[in-house]
Amino acid sequence: MTKYDFDSSIDRRNSDSGKWTRYPDDILPLWVADMDFRCPPPVIDALHDRVEHAVFGYAGDPAELRAIFCAHLAEQYGWDVAPEAIVFLPGLVSGINVAARTVGAPGDGVLVCTPVYGPFLSSVDLQSRSLRNAPLAASANHHNGQDALYYEMDFAAIEQATTADTRLHILCNPHNPVGRAFNRRELETLAEHCLRHDLVICSDEIHCDLLLDGAQHIPIAALDPEIAARTITLMAPSKTYNLPGLGCSMAIIPDAELRKRFQRAAAGIVPHVNVLGLVAAQAAYSQCADWLEELQRYLTDNRNFTLQFVKQNMPALAITIPEATFLAWFDCRNAGILGNPYDFFLNNARVALNDGAWFGPGGKGFVRLNFGCPRATLAQALERMAEALSANR
Ligand SMILES: Cc1ncc(COP(=O)(O)O)c(C=O)c1O
Structure with missing residues (x-):
């Protein structure tokens, strides 16, 4: 049994979120490094109390x-x-x-x-x-039977x-x-x-x-x-x-x-x-120690889900096995993509990732994916990416 809900999707499009407002509504944003989860309840309570005080x-x-x-x-x-x-x-x-x-x-x-x-x-x-x-x-x-990048x-x-x-x-x-x-x-x-x-x-x-x-x-x-x-x-x-x-x-x-x-x-x-x-x-x-423990388990499962999905459906992508962070790094250079893979996935999969070139030398031909989101969002993004790659063959 888990105490916290990381599965529910929260509508951030009509909020002040940079992640969710930068691109048109049909784009799934898995780029900038914030997560799509509510923060821990004790933090929300403490903020409520502080706001009630009303002097800033x-x-x-x-x-x-x-x-x-x-x-x-x-x-x-x-x-x-x-x-x-x-x-x-x-x-x-x-x-x-x-x-x-x-x-x-x-x-x-x-x-x-x-x-x-x-x-x-x-x-x-x-x-x-x-x-x-x-x-x-x-x-x-x-x-685990998968070629990974290290x-x-x-x-x-x-x-x-x-x-x-x-x-x-x-x-x-x-x-x-x-x-x-x-x-x-x-x-x-x-x-x-x-x-x-x-x-x-x-x-x-x-x-x-x-x-x-x-x-x-x-x-x-x-x-x-x-x-x-x-x-x-x-x-x-x-x-x-x-x-x-x-x-x-x-x-x-x-x-x-x-x-x-x-x-x-x-x-x-x-x-x-x-x-x-x-x-x-x-x-x-x-x-918030118990919240963090559950988050770490959820992110580990998201990481493993991503690895498994890529292995089965996008084997031409080489991927890191993150030991920490909620960020996966994909080498797209052997995936048959013409041009920049960030543009490819944005235009063909309607998924916004980070362009590897932003990370300096060694980043060209790569994209970064943020898996700090509900599993359903992650699955949808990965499916769209796999479809775009298979349509490109
Ligand atoms: C390694 C690293 N440092 C710093 C930051 C940003 O920190 P801040 O928002 O506190 O400036 C990020 C955000 O993605 C990061 O990944």
Whole structure:
């Protein structure tokens, strides 16, 4: 028996949803990374109570949320973080850009591993830094009788891309779009590389709770205090509890000097977090563990459903087996599609995915699908995609 309903479809077309209003009504949107589920009941209750109060002044320091979040980090990862190490932000993309401004000077190198979430790349440009790209290594992996795509960090490429003027590494863990929850060995090797080259790490861990099939998340800063001292870790309740429109996230910066520089780079530009975002975050981190467990099971089933469907009905597509996130990454290069697969599926299947090219080098010919939706919506989208592919033969 499940306590929460992830199966019912909620009409978001007449809401303020970017996901559901960008395309005409006959298009099924499985693109931008929010989910089509109601957020957990304790969050809704806490928001109701706060709205009833009816005064929405500036927020004070959220001391209780700091304490709750630190307890969460200790319990989940055995990571002891002092409450003052947390800097609240209205969004992770702000955090990435502030990190890029904080570290080094214009022209300095920023190491990234593509394909990766587009704003990693744009932050390098917007903050006048230089891109040092070490593409992830992709290989075919056989899993349950299915050829799957598997991505790993390529440490030879990382070494080569790290020039003398490289100051910052922006890490995505778990990784959007390839779905890896990087393991301890990979993270330790990366951490050792960053130490050796004196790189600051900005670790975007926004997807850290969306673990599938019992996967484990390891914050890179939790490996060792020496690594924590050079790391800006970005986390948020937004993906996990489906609250991205409420704009509350956290930068965890244990080193006081680095934190001061980060706060200075944000000052006067990045606004404070709004009171509703703080209230929602507190309820999410303190009262929603059972909801999250059910969500993880539902997303794991959606992932498995997608894998099975693709194997049976779209075998020309190669697909990742996400260990975390609600995002699947499809290699469409052998599917006989002329032109861009994003356009193909939009026009022929009436399904909106993300164009792989947005994720930088290594993304062309790929699409990303968001399976954070009721199973019936997912099934309908996949059926339409399979029909479009078979009509194309
Ligand atoms: C890896 C990653 N970082 C950041 C974000 C966006 O964060 P925010 O909405 O808090 O700016 C997303 C959203 O898809 C993401 O996947």
